Amino acid sequence: MTAGKQIQVAVADDHTLMRKALARLISTFENYSILFEADNGSDVKDKIGRHIIPDILLLDVNMPGMDGYETVKWLFKNHPHIKVLALSMSSDESTIIRMLRLGAKGYIMKNTEPEELKMALDSVMEKNFYLSEYISGKIISGLHKDIDQPDEPISLTEKEKEFLQWVCSELTYKDIAAKMFVSPRTVDDYRNSLFDKLKVKTRVGLVLYAIRHGMVEA
Numbered sequence: 001m002t003a004g005k006q007i008q009v010a011v012a013d014d015h016t017l018m019r020k021a022l023a024r025l026i027s028t029f030e031n032y033s034i035l036f037e038a039d040n041g042s043d044v045k046d047k048i049g050r051h052i053i054p055d056i057l058l059l060d061v062n063m064p065g066m067d068g069y070e071t072v073k074w075l076f077k078n079h080p081h082i083k084v085l086a087l088s089m090s091s092d093e094s095t096i097i098r099m100l101r102l103g104a105k106g107y108i109m110k111n112t113e114p115e116e117l118k119m120a121l122d123s124v125m126e127k128n129f130y131l132s133e134y135i136s137g138k139i140i141s142g143l144h145k146d147i148d149q150p151d152e153p154i155s156l157t158e159k160e161k162e163f164l165q166w167v168c169s170e171l172t173y174k175d176i177a178a179k180m181f182v183s184p185r186t187v188d189d190y191r192n193s194l195f196d197k198l199k200v201k202t203r204v205g206l207v208l209y210a211i212r213h214g215m216v217e218a
Helices: 016-027 039-049 068-078 095-101 114-126 158-167 173-180 184-198 203-212
Strands: 007-012 031-036 055-060 083-088 104-110
Touching: 007 016, 007 083, 016 031, 016 055, 016 114, 039 068, 055 068, 068 083, 068 095, 083 095, 083 114, 095 104, 095 203, 104 114, 104 203, 114 158, 114 203, 158 173, 158 184, 158 203, 173 184, 184 203
Parallel strands: 007 031, 007 055, 055 083, 083 104
Antiparallel strands: none
16 A cells, blocks of 8 residues: 555444444554445435545445445446445355445455454455455465456356356356256256366355456446
């Protein structure tokens, strides 16, 4: 992080104590300051509508009214330069996949240590991406390491590309098989082939590869 450059952060969380604690913590980080706090997406939208524009939004996924999903989708469409770091108690793959597809630049757990929160903010600013250690532990280290660097070209069949795009949806593998007019066994073969080719171990890893290589749209 460049010395002296103030990064302005907004915090959106409907739990007042959590939100204020996060704001106080972030304000102690060198080069960071809190621009505003919000208790849901509508509050974020209102403040940004008044030209209060943060560099990073630390965004709770589950909030009443306009939740994290709706908020990151709106931001990606209207203010894509604002970097969203998703915050949640959930490590569920579908939640991670959905937030990343909608435009979040990172995902961390609410029980993360202060040092890792600082690391996440730095990484989102400098590398444009971050996953918490716990989340990235589900993914083979090669994907998490040097995540801002391009990969070597990997040859995929048309069916594998189609499967990869469906994987980025919220459909189950059984549903994907129906969409592709193939058997669940064939879908398993596509998945295992991609696990091997892309050197990943989970559906999250497949989604990250697709997002990083522009194979899906938010």
